[in-house]
Amino acid sequence: MSHFSSVKTQLIHKEALVQGLKNLLEQKGIAAKVEVHENPVELISDYSRRDIAYGQIIIRRTDLNVSGHSALLDVGFLWNSQEECFELQADPWDFNRNALGKAFGQMNGSSTSPIQNFINEVQLAHDRAYIEIHYPPTLWDYTETTLEDGSTRINLSQKVSLTTGVDGASDWTNW
Structure with missing residues (x-):
């Protein structure tokens, strides 16, 4: 039986999640629109109208069809105010068979599931x-570095700028 499951993430910033998700879908060649809603809206399940879940950031199932399979359930992200993060709302069975599951299937010899690969990639896109x-x-x-364990490290350094004051003297800023 197919049904929505809620998967906790560490996604905390709505604008970064939306932009990161759009970037990731484009990078994977998935032509899916990302819907953004201020309040939660119902995700649609063509499998069972009794299976109800909600999302504020949504990829509709109609954008996730692949050759030989029509996606049956929307994929969404819902803000959990108690945990202060977005939770992925998806059906693992349908996810594995839709465009997302195909794009995030076996990655680099990883033994993790397509849905976990997706969450990992969305997290990195969100952080970027x-x-x-x-x-x-x-x-x-x-600078971005891939570590031996496959994780990514991003180092930030503030640029130092040298400005000239009105008297022609140099002034260091942004220390």
Whole structure:
């Protein structure tokens, strides 16, 4: 039986989640619209109308069809105010068979599930978007390194600018 499941994440910033998700879908070649709602709206299940879940950031099932399989359930993210993070609302069975499951299936010999691969990639895309939003490249440099364990480290360093005062003297700023 297919049903929505709620998966806890560490996604905390709505704008970064939306931008990161759009970037990731484009990178994977998935032409899906990302809906953004201020309040939770119902996710649709073509499998069972009694299976009800909600999301504020939604990818509709109609955008997740693949050759030979029509996706049956929407995928969404719902803000959990008690945990202060977004939770993924998805059906693991349908997810594995839709465009997301195909794009995030076996990655780099990983034994993790497509849904876990998706969460990991969305987290990284969210974090990159968060950095771009809050640490603009005009003021910050950042380097990204992939570590031996496959994790990613992003180092930020504030740019130092040398400005000239009205008397022609140099003044160091942004220390």
